[in-house]
Amino acid sequence: MINFAQVGNDLYTGKRSVDFIKRQKTWYALSSVLIVLALVGIFVKGLNFGIxxxxxxxxxxxxxxxxxGYEExxxxxxxxxxxxGNVISTIIGQDTVRVQSEAASDRTDEARTALAKQFGVKENSVSASLIGPSWGASVSQQAIRGLVVFLVLVTIVMALYFRTWKMAVSGLVALLHDLVITVGIYALFGFEITPSSMIGFLTILGYSLYDTVVVFDKVRENTSDAFRTRRMTYSAAANLAVNxxxxxxxxxxxxxxxxxxxxxxxxFTLLGPGTLLDLSLALFIGIAVxxxxxxxxxxxxxVDLRRNEPAVKELAKYVERHGARTRPEAPVGTPEPVAVGADATGAAAPGAARAGGGAAAAGSSAAATPRPVHKYAQAGPRNQPKRAPKSQR
Known part of the structure; x- marks a missing residue:
């Protein structure tokens, strides 16, 4: 059984790693296919706008x-x-049929009477509402305006927070990626776009931005440390942040x-089309994307945007010459590990050298020579009590 806690800990410390950065062409290709399908759905099949x-x-x-036979x-x-004109009819809940048609304010009473007769209900059981095309156009304009303002504010805030326009551009591309694919899925499957759906689209953009900012914050922390210690390339530090x-x-x-x-x-099973279903559908698709x-x-x-920067290229050359670190850097103030048998200065004790079977002799010639031991010195720890003579035990 997989120990997810251990896997998460290994990913955080760098013991395990998924190479997201070097496989970016695979991710780009997959996203390109999804975006092409989405654009085909949007511009070929078209969007199913609500009334x-x-x-x-x-x-x-x-x-x-x-x-x-409610449609007929x-x-x-x-x-x-x-x-x-076209008539769209759907089932809402258990016993309600929603019928949408072209606007005809002067035919509302006739339509109510005909619907009541066809479905075998009283005329007062049929409600009617009229939405003019000018109101729908106003809703569309406000939705597009809100989306543009949102994207502009997101770009400015990310550029100021991360102090680099390249992070802002990367985050904005990710947001547009999510929006296009989500709207494309609506177009391909014919889901109806309502004001509730528009609210869902803006909500998922905020969620996607939140997730991206969290990852970017860790990327900034790791890459700043990489520039400071010069023990890891920029791409490796960014990949570690994603892991x-x-x-x-x-x-x-x-x-x-x-x-x-x-x-x-x-x-889908009980309520049918409505505000709750429209909002939850947009959220489900958008959060996953x-x-x-x-x-x-x-x-x-x-990483691709910053790959050709002089500082990033110089760091990569330095790490290539001196070798990248193989384990996470110890926190500041953590003492370096001392070999078993070493004294406080880090030099191997005489006993440890003898136990190593001459391994110490294979080390650097610059190593300090062990101090000679006095012939009357007692072996073992300095404060160990002397053993009593055999006759007294």
């Missing part, structure tokens, strides 16, 4: 005992009322996805 964006009439038929019934009722935050990122993502998955299950980009995209891209 709040495109405008139209919405009717809800409550108390439906038999929902079989809804289409027939709307046509009977004299409303043309050190890997378990935390996975745990945070799993803990966040579990309750959202439960909400999704309830929404955001965790991927924080680990596999943001940090490798940062």
């Amino acid at each position: 709040e964006f495109r405008g139209g009439s919405e009717f809800r038929v409550q108390g439906v005992s038999n929902s079989q 019934k809804a289409q027939s009722a709307i046509s009977t009322a004299g409303i043309s 050190q935050t890997l378990v935390r990122s996975i745990n945070t993502t799993v803990v966040a996805l579990l309750p959202i998955a439960a909400v999704l299950f309830v929404g 955001g965790a991927y980009s924080s680990i596999f995209i943001a940090t490798p891209l940062l």
